[in-house]
Amino acid sequence: MRRLALVADTHTYQAGLPRLLAFFQSRGLTDLACLGDCPPEPFRPWLDSPRHRLYWVYDFYGPELPEATASGMGLKIPGNVFIAHTRALVWTHFKDEIHAYLDGPASGRAPLMLCHGHTHVPSLTHYKPPVYRLLYINDALHPREFRPRQACIGLEADTCYLLVPGAFTLEEGRYPAFSFAVLDLAARRVAMVSLTGLEGLEELELFGK
Numbered sequence: 001m002r003r004l005a006l007v008a009d010t011h012t013y014q015a016g017l018p019r020l021l022a023f024f025q026s027r028g029l030t031d032l033a034c035l036g037d038c039p040p041e042p043f044r045p046w047l048d049s050p051r052h053r054l055y056w057v058y059d060f061y062g063p064e065l066p067e068a069t070a071s072g073m074g075l076k077i078p079g080n081v082f083i084a085h086t087r088a089l090v091w092t093h094f095k096d097e098i099h100a101y102l103d104g105p106a107s108g109r110a111p112l113m114l115c116h117g118h119t120h121v122p123s124l125t126h127y128k129p130p131v132y133r134l135l136y137i138n139d140a141l142h143p144r145e146f147r148p149r150q151a152c153i154g155l156e157a158d159t160c161y162l163l164v165p166g167a168f169t170l171e172e173g174r175y176p177a178f179s180f181a182v183l184d185l186a187a188r189r190v191a192m193v194s195l196t197g198l199e200g201l202e203e204l205e206l207f208g209k
Contacts, residue, residue, distance in 0.1 A: 001031050001053075001077070001078050001079055001185060002184065002185060002186045003028075003029055003031065003182055003183060003184050003185065003186075004029075004031045004032070004033055004077065004079065004081065004182070004183040004185065005024050005029050005031065005032045005033070005180065005181075005182050005183075006032075006033050006035060006083075006115055006163070006165040006180060006181040006182070006183065007020070007032065007033070007034050007035070007038065007165060007168050007180050008034065008035035008036060008037065008038070008085075008116075008117025008118070008164070008165050008166070008167060008168070009035075009036070009037040009038070009117045009118065009120055009166075009167035009168070009169055010037070010038045010039065010042070010167070010168050010169050011037055011038075011039075011167075011169050012039070012169075013168070013169040013170045014039070014041070014042045015170075016168070016170070016178065016198050017042035017043070017168075018042065018045070019198055019201060020168065020178075020180065020198075020201070021042075021043075021045065021046055023201050023202060023204070025049075026202070027182075027206060029182065030049075030051050030052050030053060031052075031053045031055070031077075032046055032052070032053070032054050032055070033054075033055040033056075033057075033075075033077065033081075033083050033115065034054070034055070034056050034057070034065075035057055035083055035084070035085055035115060035116055035117035035118075035165065036057050036058055036059055036084070036085025036086075036116075036117045036118065037059075037085065037117060037118070038063075039063060040056075040063055040064075040065040043056075043065070044065075044067075047067060047068070047069075053069040054068045054069050055068065055069060055070050055071075055075055055077055055083060056068035056069075056070070056071040056072075056075075057071075057072060057073060057074065057075055057083050057084050057085055057089075058071075058072075058073060058085060059073065059085040059086065059089065059118075060073075073085070073089055073093065074089055074090065074092070074093030074094060076094070076097070079110060079113075079183075079185040080101075080109070080110040080111065080112050080113060081113045081115060081183065081185075082094045082097070082098075082112070082113065082114050082115065083115045083116065084116050085116060085117055085118055086116055086117075086118045087114075087116050087118075087162065089116070090114050090115075090116050094114075098112065098114070098160070101160060102128075102129060102160060106157070106158040107158065108157045108158065109157055109158050110157065110185070110188070111155040111156060111157065111158075111159050111160070111161055111188060112159070112160040112161065113155075113161055113163055113183065114127070114160065114161065114162050114163065115162075115163045115164070115165070116162075116163075116164060117164065117165070117167070118164075119164055120166060120167040120169075120177070121137065121138070121139045121164060121166060122136070122137065122138045122139075122149075122164060122165060122166030122179045122181070122192055122194055123136060123137040123138075123139075123162070123163075123164045123166075124136040124137075124153055124161060124162070124163050124164075124190065124192065125161065125162040125163075126159060126160075126161060127160045127161065127162055128159075128160065132162075135153060135161075136151055136153055136192055138166065138179070138192070138194045143175040143177070144175050146175055146176075146177050146194070146196065147194075147196070148194055148195050148196050149192075149193075149194045150191070150192065150193050150194070150204075151191070151192045152189055152190070152191050152192075152206070152207050152208060153189060153190050153192065154188065154189050155188040155189055155190060156188075157188070163181060163183075163190065165179055165180050165181035165192070166179025166180070166181075166192075166194060167179060168180055175196075176195075176196040176197060177194065177196065178194070178195040178196070178197070178198060179192075179193065179194040179195070180193055181193065182206050184207060187207075189207065191206040191207055193206070
């Protein structure tokens, strides 16, 4: 696996998801992780291609997707990537693996990526106990003040990161907030993308030309 797309918290919104999945496919992405609070129906077409893999996590209330490549409340994905819907579930399922990584000697290991949804706020945090260092965030005090933003951030070896792609949703009563992330595992970098509309999605460059 070279690259992994991350989507979370679509909730009842479905209209823009075929467009997002088409964008991923046009960029040669074959691996997609849904980090909870996503209805299965819009994502099932992703599995129509035998080349595609779909990693599906859910919380105590579901929804589940048994036909996904892998499905559960916490999943380990090749490339040192651990996913769950909430940070608490990441720690519940992978506490021993996380401590083993943090206590291990620096040797050029691939970064440890702890990815979750739920907060709706796109962010990337460097974690070295007991310190959290925020590297990226796209938040707004009032939802109507949410602004589009894009960044490509390099990832260091022997380092633990907390990654939240944000929500890709437009539910009733919410302001537009279409966020997602793409992990480039081979190049050790992540693209963080937040849009307030899907115009121009097809021309978007994830990692620059």
